[in-house]
Amino acid sequence: MERYALVFRGHRFGYEVQAIAKLFLPGVRFLLCEDGQPEPEAEYCLLTQITPTGDALTLLCRAVLPEGARESVQTQPTALSGNALEKALCTQLYLLLREMTGYTPPWGMLTGIRPVRMITQAVQQGCTPEAACARMREEYLVSEEKLRLALETARVQLPILPHAQEEIGLYVSIPFCPTRCSYCSFVSHSMDSARALIPAYVEKLCEELAVLGNIIRERGLIVQSVYIGGGTPTSLTALQLRQVMEAVAEHIPLTHAREYTVEAGRADTITREKLSVIRQMGATRISVNPQTLQDSVLEVIGRRHTAQQAVRAYETAREMGFDDINMDLIAGLPTDTFEGFADTLSRVMALSPDSITVHTLTRKRAADLYTAQGLTGVQEVSAMAKLAADRLPQAGWRPYYLYRQKNTIGNLENVGYARPGKENLYNILIMDETQTILAAGCAASTKVVKNGQITRVMNYKFPYEYIGRFDQLMEKKQEILRALDAGGRSAGEDRT
Numbered sequence: 001m002e003r004y005a006l007v008f009r010g011h012r013f014g015y016e017v018q019a020i021a022k023l024f025l026p027g028v029r030f031l032l033c034e035d036g037q038p039e040p041e042a043e044y045c046l047l048t049q050i051t052p053t054g055d056a057l058t059l060l061c062r063a064v065l066p067e068g069a070r071e072s073v074q075t076q077p078t079a080l081s082g083n084a085l086e087k088a089l090c091t092q093l094y095l096l097l098r099e100m101t102g103y104t105p106p107w108g109m110l111t112g113i114r115p116v117r118m119i120t121q122a123v124q125q126g127c128t129p130e131a132a133c134a135r136m137r138e139e140y141l142v143s144e145e146k147l148r149l150a151l152e153t154a155r156v157q158l159p160i161l162p163h164a165q166e167e168i169g170l171y172v173s174i175p176f177c178p179t180r181c182s183y184c185s186f187v188s189h190s191m192d193s194a195r196a197l198i199p200a201y202v203e204k205l206c207e208e209l210a211v212l213g214n215i216i217r218e219r220g221l222i223v224q225s226v227y228i229g230g231g232t233p234t235s236l237t238a239l240q241l242r243q244v245m246e247a248v249a250e251h252i253p254l255t256h257a258r259e260y261t262v263e264a265g266r267a268d269t270i271t272r273e274k275l276s277v278i279r280q281m282g283a284t285r286i287s288v289n290p291q292t293l294q295d296s297v298l299e300v301i302g303r304r305h306t307a308q309q310a311v312r313a314y315e316t317a318r319e320m321g322f323d324d325i326n327m328d329l330i331a332g333l334p335t336d337t338f339e340g341f342a343d344t345l346s347r348v349m350a351l352s353p354d355s356i357t358v359h360t361l362t363r364k365r366a367a368d369l370y371t372a373q374g375l376t377g378v379q380e381v382s383a384m385a386k387l388a389a390d391r392l393p394q395a396g397w398r399p400y401y402l403y404r405q406k407n408t409i410g411n412l413e414n415v416g417y418a419r420p421g422k423e424n425l426y427n428i429l430i431m432d433e434t435q436t437i438l439a440a441g442c443a444a445s446t447k448v449v450k451n452g453q454i455t456r457v458m459n460y461k462f463p464y465e466y467i468g469r470f471d472q473l474m475e476k477k478q479e480i481l482r483a484l485d486a487g488g489r490s491a492g493e494d495r496t
Ligand code: SF4
Pocket: 176, 177, 179, 180, 181, 183, 184, 185, 186, 188, 230, 231, 232, 265, 266
């Protein structure tokens, strides 16, 4: 791999400068060099430097890249400091790299993961959506294409977002999958390695649901949405799935629940018997996630099912009466092409699910591929995301939630598109970060939102810890109670 040095002189904006550099140099690992350190030997180099010169500051950005060498110098008033100075330096570097590489990142300089919140929050503070978009365009250089997407999403969300403080969501984690997909970045355990733990896991999960049920009742909370996710919840047997869903029904007050989702996920785990349990136990929405309908890609990513099986699982669910089905797709899977993605999208649209979620592969898992392909790979994945954003709204699926994960290819987005009325409240509110979510199970994270402050309480990450240290975990529930009663700890604990 080529070696790139990232040299910072006279400032402490290394994190932000690196985020900008990564937009243009996907998959590159930088050698970092701060003040006082000698410059590392590297083939390519990005230098950012701030030097006080008399009554001004000189900002220098110098890039030595495969495309050539170039630098940009600007002066700024000495009064400029903090965020404004960081912004000036990052903008200067961004413009230099954009010019040198010929690549324009679709989200411009925006590196945050919730761009839609910039609009919804501005509206809640009395601004118009258009004015919020203008700021994103001018200050962050966001493209018209992404502004349109964010604006459409915000418009769908705005009437759905308001909720009372006592209204909450419940998340139940089943962190098992039949096999581990090659790109997986979740905490998930293959059935082969975890099978023996599952009965004990289910037992403990049901116990935790009973504890959460008590908290909900004692504090007068109202459950608006339930989401059983993973992993792949349908990795459990039908009997185990029933056990979990019976615990939900027994312990959690669902009178006011507006939706109840079970992520059925992978086609190789979906059976008529499990679907029947899901329906009988009151779930209103399932997710059948092919990710791609290209058999060769499914094989490469390690999912042991065919496209046909995914289609059959979807059709079975429809026959059984499910009237709210989501399908997940991923743009940028290894070996997939634009044509392959377009074909998958057309075939999924022809099935007419109620919602379609289009993710972008996280770069962590695609490092080799995108280091090799560089910006060409990024641009192809960008084109896939754009195709979905163009075709789905035209066909009646509106974007209703949108978020960006760190390390996604091209810093692109994940977008949920839904038929009107089929928007998933849980997905919207978890991204908006304004609703308390109580979470049960391994690697689950409870989030208490009160008076604008957020407290997170994490469960243990691995099933053996969750089972073995369950009593300690239940003691941690006191933290949830304290947060619910006291209104959260310092907002600084939550970096969004
Ligand atoms: S189905 Fe999802 S959670 Fe399970 S291994 Fe694959 S990507 Fe990970």
